Amino acid sequence: MAKPLLSVRNLAKRYGGVVALENMNLSAQPGTIHAVVGENGAGKSTLMKILAGVVRPDGGTIEIDGQAVTIASPNEARLRGIGMVYQELSLFPDRSVLANLFVNREPVRHGLVSLSSMERQCERLLDQLGLHVDVRAPVSRLSIGERQLVELCRVLLEKPRLLILDEPNSALNQQETERLFAVLHGLRRQGITMLYVSHRLEEVFSISDRITITRNGRDVATKERAALTIPEVIEGMIGRQREALFPPPLPAKVDASPRELVVSGLAGGRLRQIDFKAHSGEVVGFAGLEGSGVTDILNILFGLRRARRGTARFPDGRGLPKSTTEASRRKVCLVPADRRHNGLMLDKSILFNISNIVVGARNDGPLWFSPKGALQRATRQIEALRIKGLPHALANSLSGGNQQKVVIGKWLEIGPQVFLLDDPTRGVDVGAKREIYGLIRKIAADGGIVLFSSTELPELIGLCDRILVIYQGRLAGEVAGDGMDSRAILHLLNTGERSGRSPGPDAYEATVA
Amino acid sequence: MPDEIGVIVALLVMMAVIGIARPRFLNPINLLSLLGNTTFLGMLALGMVFLLAIREIDLSVGWMFNFSAVVVALLMVAGLDPWLAAIAGVAFGGCLGLVNGLIAVTLRLPAIIVTLGTYSMFQGLSLVVNRGRAIVPSDDGSSFFWVISYKLFGVLPVSALVFLLLAVAMHILLHRTRFGYRVQAVGSNPEAAAHAGIPTALVRLQTLVLMGAICGLSGTMYVGFRGAIDPNEGSDFVLVVIAAVIIGGTPLSGGHGTIIGAVIGMTIIQVISSGLIFFGIDATWSTFFTGAVTVLAVSLDRLIKYQRSRRAEKLRETSHG
Numbered sequence: 001m002a003k004p005l006l007s008v009r010n011l012a013k014r015y016g017g018v019v020a021l022e023n024m025n026l027s028a029q030p031g032t033i034h035a036v037v038g039e040n041g042a043g044k045s046t047l048m049k050i051l052a053g054v055v056r057p058d059g060g061t062i063e064i065d066g067q068a069v070t071i072a073s074p075n076e077a078r079l080r081g082i083g084m085v086y087q088e089l090s091l092f093p094d095r096s097v098l099a100n101l102f103v104n105r106e107p108v109r110h111g112l113v114s115l116s117s118m119e120r121q122c123e124r125l126l127d128q129l130g131l132h133v134d135v136r137a138p139v140s141r142l143s144i145g146e147r148q149l150v151e152l153c154r155v156l157l158e159k160p161r162l163l164i165l166d167e168p169n170s171a172l173n174q175q176e177t178e179r180l181f182a183v184l185h186g187l188r189r190q191g192i193t194m195l196y197v198s199h200r201l202e203e204v205f206s207i208s209d210r211i212t213i214t215r216n217g218r219d220v221a222t223k224e225r226a227a228l229t230i231p232e233v234i235e236g237m238i239g240r241q242r243e244a245l246f247p248p249p250l251p252a253k254v255d256a257s258p259r260e261l262v263v264s265g266l267a268g269g270r271l272r273q274i275d276f277k278a279h280s281g282e283v284v285g286f287a288g289l290e291g292s293g294v295t296d297i298l299n300i301l302f303g304l305r306r307a308r309r310g311t312a313r314f315p316d317g318r319g320l321p322k323s324t325t326e327a328s329r330r331k332v333c334l335v336p337a338d339r340r341h342n343g344l345m346l347d348k349s350i351l352f353n354i355s356n357i358v359v360g361a362r363n364d365g366p367l368w369f370s371p372k373g374a375l376q377r378a379t380r381q382i383e384a385l386r387i388k389g390l391p392h393a394l395a396n397s398l399s400g401g402n403q404q405k406v407v408i409g410k411w412l413e414i415g416p417q418v419f420l421l422d423d424p425t426r427g428v429d430v431g432a433k434r435e436i437y438g439l440i441r442k443i444a445a446d447g448g449i450v451l452f453s454s455t456e457l458p459e460l461i462g463l464c465d466r467i468l469v470i471y472q473g474r475l476a477g478e479v480a481g482d483g484m485d486s487r488a489i490l491h492l493l494n495t496g497e498r499s500g501r502s503p504g505p506d507a508y509e510a511t512v513a
Numbered sequence: 514m515p516d517e518i519g520v521i522v523a524l525l526v527m528m529a530v531i532g533i534a535r536p537r538f539l540n541p542i543n544l545l546s547l548l549g550n551t552t553f554l555g556m557l558a559l560g561m562v563f564l565l566a567i568r569e570i571d572l573s574v575g576w577m578f579n580f581s582a583v584v585v586a587l588l589m590v591a592g593l594d595p596w597l598a599a600i601a602g603v604a605f606g607g608c609l610g611l612v613n614g615l616i617a618v619t620l621r622l623p624a625i626i627v628t629l630g631t632y633s634m635f636q637g638l639s640l641v642v643n644r645g646r647a648i649v650p651s652d653d654g655s656s657f658f659w660v661i662s663y664k665l666f667g668v669l670p671v672s673a674l675v676f677l678l679l680a681v682a683m684h685i686l687l688h689r690t691r692f693g694y695r696v697q698a699v700g701s702n703p704e705a706a707a708h709a710g711i712p713t714a715l716v717r718l719q720t721l722v723l724m725g726a727i728c729g730l731s732g733t734m735y736v737g738f739r740g741a742i743d744p745n746e747g748s749d750f751v752l753v754v755i756a757a758v759i760i761g762g763t764p765l766s767g768g769h770g771t772i773i774g775a776v777i778g779m780t781i782i783q784v785i786s787s788g789l790i791f792f793g794i795d796a797t798w799s800t801f802f803t804g805a806v807t808v809l810a811v812s813l814d815r816l817i818k819y820q821r822s823r824r825a826e827k828l829r830e831t832s833h834g
Contacts, residue, residue: 304708328710342708345701347768352697359694361710369694410709 003066005030005193006051006162011060012217013046020046022217024060028162028210033184033194035208035225037201039237039456043217044197048164051195052084053077064162083160085152085168093140098122100139101154125153128186130179145176152183163187166197181207200289201230202494215239234486238458245430246462247438250445252281259315261301261418261449266310269296272473274310278449280417283440285464286453289493293473294453295337298420301451302334303327315417315449328361333411337422337453339400343407346396350387351378353395356410381409386435401432408439419443419450425459437463457486471496519813520761520777527784535791545668547787551779552676552738553578553731554750558757558775559683560727563720565758566687567700568767569624571724573613575750576635581606582732582742583643589650589736595657599733606729607722609635614721618714624721632751640744649741661737672734677776679730684772696720701768756803757782760810764818781806 007027013020021043028034038044049055051062053071061068064080071077077084091100098118099106106113107121119135126135131149133142139150148168155163165184169177184194184207198204204211205225212222213236220236259280266274270293278284288294299305301312303321312320314332321327327334336342345353355374358365378391385405389398395406404424411419421440425433440463444450454460460467466480469492476496479489492498532539557574564571585602589595609631617627663671687693695716699706707713736742759765760781761774785806786799 323712324707324710325712326710334708336708341702342704345698345705345768347766348697348701352694355694356698356706356709356711359691360698360706361712367691369688369690371689 003030004028004063005065006195007063007066008047008051009061009063011047011050011062012058013043013050013055014058019217021050021057021060023219024214024217025219026212026222028193028195030161030193031188031191032209033188033196033207035196035198035204035211036214037198037204037211037233037237038214039458042214042237044214045166046217047214048084048166048195048197051077051082051162051164053082078158078160081159081161082164083155083158083162084164084166085148085155086166091139091147091151094138096138097133097135097142097150100150101135101157103154122153122157125156129153129183145172148172148176149180152180156187160192162193162195164195164197168196169198169200169203177203200494201233201490204233205230213237230490231487234490238486245434245437247434247441249465250441252445253447257447259417259447259449261315261451262313263297263301264311266297266300266307266312267473268300268307268309269293269305270473271296271300274470274473274475276468276475276478278451280315280447280449281444282465283444283450283452283463285460285467286451286470287457287460287467287489287493288453288470290455292470292493294470295422296473297470298334298422298451298453301327301418302332302420304334325361328357328414329363331414331416332418332420333357333414333416334420335404335407335411335422335424337426339403339407339427344395344403347394349378349392349394350382350389350398350406351375351391353406354378354381354410354413358413362414377413381406381412384412385409385439399429399432401428401436404428404432404436408436417447417449419448421450421452423454424452425454425456433459457489460484461486461489469493516762517771517773517777519817520774520781520810524777524781524784527781527788531784531788531791535788538788538791542668543787545670545673547780547783548673549670550787551776551783552670552672553735554753554757555676555776555779556679556727556731556734557750557754558761558779559680559772560724561754561758562683562761562763562770562772562775563687563696564624564724565700565755565763565765566767566770567696567717567720568703569617569700569717569720570755571613571624571628571721572751573609573628573632573635574724574728574754575747576632576639577606577609577725577728578732578735578750579742579744579747580609580635580639580642580732581729582736582746583639583648583744585733585736586648586650586742587642590648595650595655595737599657599737602733602736603726603729606732607726609728610722610725611718613725614718617721618718624717636748643742643744645744647741647743650736658737658740661734670738672738675734679727680772680776687770687772692716692719697768697770700770753782753803754779756807759814760807762810762814764814778810 004027009025011021011024024043024047036044046055050057051071053074053076062071063069069080071080098115101122102118107117108114109117129149129152131146131153133146139147142150169180172180187194196208208225210222211225211228211233213220213233215237261278264275270291274297286294286297296305300307300320303323303326307320314330316330321330321332340346351374354377358377359369375391381387382391385408387402387405387409389402395403425436428436440450440452452464461484466478467484467489468478469476469489471492477492477498557578561571561574581602584605585598588598588601613624613627613631617624661671665671665674687696695711698711699713699716703713757778758775761771761778763770763774782803785802786796789799789802790796
């Protein structure tokens with residue numbers, strides 16, 4: 001085998017108490033497409049950020065062409081021939097395509113920025129990428145897919161030897177993805193090495209030459225694509241740890257009278273047609289790729305977003321809430337996915353945050369805000385949820401897990417009937433995850449209706465009684481009991497159809513090509 | 514109230530320095546007249562604390578003050594009982610605030626943008642109504658003027674007392690009521706407030722109406738105290754009011770507010786301008802010094818916050834490591 005272009009050994013990185021990389025190893029051969037797969041939190045993104053010079057590692061070595069290097073800044077990464085296409089777009093929407101392509105290195109003629117030489121320089125590349133747009137128009141006029149290609153083009157203009165793509169097609173439709181893959185194959189022919197990060201396995205199998213599987217900050221295995229099957233990869237990604245992490249369902253309380261939430265014909269946002277029922281006592285999982293509309297379901301049920309069509313009947317016998325205020329007063333609660341922006345007042349104390357609903361949203365009770373009452377509420381939730389922090393500690397000073405417990409705790413103060421949990425364990429360490437799972441189980445046993453969305457499959461399978469899979473705004477299918485199998489769900493997630501037969505990589509490639 | 518210690522100390526030091534150099538400054542009569550001068554602007558500062566706490570700014574306060582005062586004075590000239598006119602004045606201020614609030618909430622615009630427009634609208638309407646002349650109601654036959662300009666124990670003006678009582682009420686409103694809690698919650702993180710079901714639009718509307726009503730009250734008291742309203746009175750209020758609130762320690766980033774700080778901040782501004790006179794420095798310098806103290810206050814505030822956040826970060830690292 002040829003000498004590797006890039007080789008990473010024993011890479012480690014911690015953020016506070018969260019271990020992002022424990023012992024990561026990777027070596028990429030020149031002129032290949034090397035996929036890195038793993039669940040959320042496996043460390044893929046951190047590894048790529050280190051290679052791009054955005055994040056500094058705590059330990060380990062990086063070699064390029066056999067020489068040990070440090071990559072202290074994005075600029076240094078660029079000088080060493082590493083280019084990165086980010087998962088989130090980093091374009092300036094109000095500036096032109098050209099301005100974005102040549103940002104910070106605009107060609108100059110007679111002391112002025114020369115648009116015409118910009119156009120000449122990128123003409124061929126844009127043509128290759130199949131991007132036929134007005135390069136002088138602002139980027140905001142382009143579709144998301146076109147923007148992704150602009151981003152790629154910008155990186156390619158720097159002529160990288162190693163191109164890192166972090167979930168490059170998460171916003172692309174089928175056709176745009178095909179075009180992107182064709183471009184990547186072309187780049188490989190030109191000898192460019194690519195690291196392709198994704199958790200969409202079918203696509204990984206259709207594009208890559210070699211695959212590295214990661215889990216919990218380590219590399220589990222690296223093999224030729226031909227030597228791997230999708231189930232093997234899933235096995236490697238998930239590992240065997242489910243039993244310990246997820247508590248068993250608790251027996252339902254006897255006195256809890258059954259209640260239900262009925263949703264029919266719901267449309268709005270990305271949703272086209274959603275029907276389902278959820279009963280008290282069960283945890284209903286929602287799975288969907290980014291942009292599938294899962295968040296829209298929860299937001300509409302919480303009154304954050306208006307439904308275009310469709311109805312819902314809540315346990316209190318009424319329909320969809322018209323505002324978040326109405327939802328909270330009707331004991332419907334939402335734990336938002338973006339905790340720091342939507343869940344917490346970071347510069348306020350635990351005490352203040354825990355009173356959010358009782359004092360802030362509800363209108364019954366006294367007009368006064370009693371610090372003593374607030375302290376009682378805070379102390380109660382700190383004890384019940386084992387939040388590590390004093391009532392007067394600022395929310396910002398807490399770890400991710402404790403912050404999430406504060407968000408859940410503030411809702412528990414009003415005893416909600418419907419719990420909408422949008423990826424509640426994102427960025428939470430394993431210990432706190434286990435506690436949150438236990439808590440969700442308890443909420444269900446106490447007679448709560450729990451809708452639980454997650455981007456992590458093992459979590460959905462381990463915790464939920466049944467899982468509804470959403471694909472492009474519609475309900476693709478429901479799995480429960482023994483049917484909750486990673487492979488079946490992954491297939492539903494990616495294709496929106498139930499797998500009659502095992503979909504080999506070739507079958508997928510055939511549909512793409 | 515450990516947060517206000519800093520400004521209180523600053524005020525005392527400032528007074529001590531002036532007092533040692535010019536002992537006449539500490540004469541109770543002088544100090545009380547100083548307090549009397551802070552009244553009308555000070556009231557506006559109390560309302561402005563709520564606006565900064567909810568992460569908004571109202572630029573139109575000076576003209577809401579002026580317009581309300583003009584309307585009160587005209588009602589008195591027209592023969593309405595001064596007490597009824599006073600009540601109408603407060604209500605009128607509240608209505609001006611309601612205009613600001615309804616525009617801001619229905620169009621989902623920041624109040625600073627809306628009030629940039631209504632600043633001129635209120636000024637213009639006030640000018641139309643007063644025809645560019647001072648309005649001087651006759652003060653015979655009513656207890657209103659007598660009460661407002663009465664000095665308790667011969668020294669403390671009633672208007673100053675009203676200001677202090679209002680400050681106490683506003684302090685309680687901000688820290689001990691549902692409304693005050695909501696103001697702080699929305700200002701701290703509007704998105705999180707909406708996600709918690711807090712009626713954010715209603716709270717913003719209420720805050721702007723409160724600001725207007727306070728302007729109305731201040732304008733009414735001004736007419737009672739001075740017996741007239743000049744067409745330009747209030748034109749330079751807004752920046753002084755915001756400066757006082759910031760000097761007092763209310764951050765522009767929202768979520769927090771201190772009424773005590775605002776009272777102290779306004780007093781500091783008055784001490785500066787009155788101290789300058791005692792030192793024989795031209796009074797035209799006072800605007801410059803007010804600005805300089807504002808810059809100093811925000812710099813100190815920034816420095817303290819920076820150190821606090823560094824300490825918090827260290828704490829977090831050690832507790833998780």
